[in-house]
Amino acid sequence: MKNIEELIQKAVELQSNGLVTGQIANELNVSRDTVTWLLMRSKRGAEAPAPKDISVNWSAIGKSSFRLRYISQALCDMVLESLDKSDQRADMVVGIGLSGVPMATMIAEELGVEFSIFHGYDSQKERNKNTGIFSRNFGHVKGKNCIIVDDVVSSGSTITDVIEQTKKSGSNPVAIAVIIDKKNSETISGVPVNSLIKLARVD
Ligand SMILES: O=P(O)(O)OC[C@H]1O[C@H](OP(=O)(O)OP(=O)(O)O)[C@H](O)[C@@H]1O
Numbered sequence: 001m002k003n004i005e006e007l008i009q010k011a012v013e014l015q016s017n018g019l020v021t022g023q024i025a026n027e028l029n030v031s032r033d034t035v036t037w038l039l040m041r042s043k044r045g046a047e048a049p050a051p052k053d054i055s056v057n058w059s060a061i062g063k064s065s066f067r068l069r070y071i072s073q074a075l076c077d078m079v080l081e082s083l084d085k086s087d088q089r090a091d092m093v094v095g096i097g098l099s100g101v102p103m104a105t106m107i108a109e110e111l112g113v114e115f116s117i118f119h120g121y122d123s124q125k126e127r128n129k130n131t132g133i134f135s136r137n138f139g140h141v142k143g144k145n146c147i148i149v150d151d152v153v154s155s156g157s158t159i160t161d162v163i164e165q166t167k168k169s170g171s172n173p174v175a176i177a178v179i180i181d182k183k184n185s186e187t188i189s190g191v192p193v194n195s196l197i198k199l200a201r202v203d
Pocket residue numbers: 023025026027096097098099100120150151152153154155156157158159
């Protein structure tokens with residue numbers, strides 16, 4: 001997104017396509033408050049100040065499998081360093097659908113371990129606290145030490161859910177790998193976060 005007007009236009013377009021606030025927030029990698037503000041501004045102009053948030057667009061990486069491979073290798077390197085420190089090994093990589101899946105596939109290949117896909121919960125049902133599920137078409141996480149891979153941590157709720165479901169499935173999450181962590185987290189639910197970029201506000 002080049003500017004705020006484009007972001008507003010995209011939010012309005014997604015809403016008219018039937019997406020609800022949580023889904024638009026995930027799609028634009030911004031908070032729900034920011035989506036509410038964008039939609040409000042589209043109707044009445046800027047009455048309230050914009051929430052403190054950062055819109056993330058990593059399509060310059062996502063559009064190229066070549067670039068994705070290098071980014072995946074960089075993440076893989078960070079995760080190996082983190083596992084080394086805690087003297088742990090991984091035997092499964094979990095990709096969070098949709099955006100975490102290409103990198104998770106490449107990391108699993110790089111490490112020579114199994115691969116699993118987690119479908120995040122549907123944001124539309126978020127308020128009912130529905131959780132995501134592991135796809136049965138890929139590896140099964142039971143008994144495995146898992147690396148969890150996604151593109152962005154925004155509120156952290158997706159990763160928190162994956163960790164919970166991973167533990168419930170009888171496996172052990174040992175590391176998280178993401179391109180960008182908007183929460184600047186050291187850990188999420190006790191699991192170390194490895195991100196290429198951590199964002200921290202100074203205001
Ligand atoms: O930290 P959170 O607030 O939970 O947000 C981060 C999640 O939101 C996006 O997923 P989305 O559901 O939009 O799926 P996508 O990968 O298909 O974009 C993103 O890929 C993360 O999985």
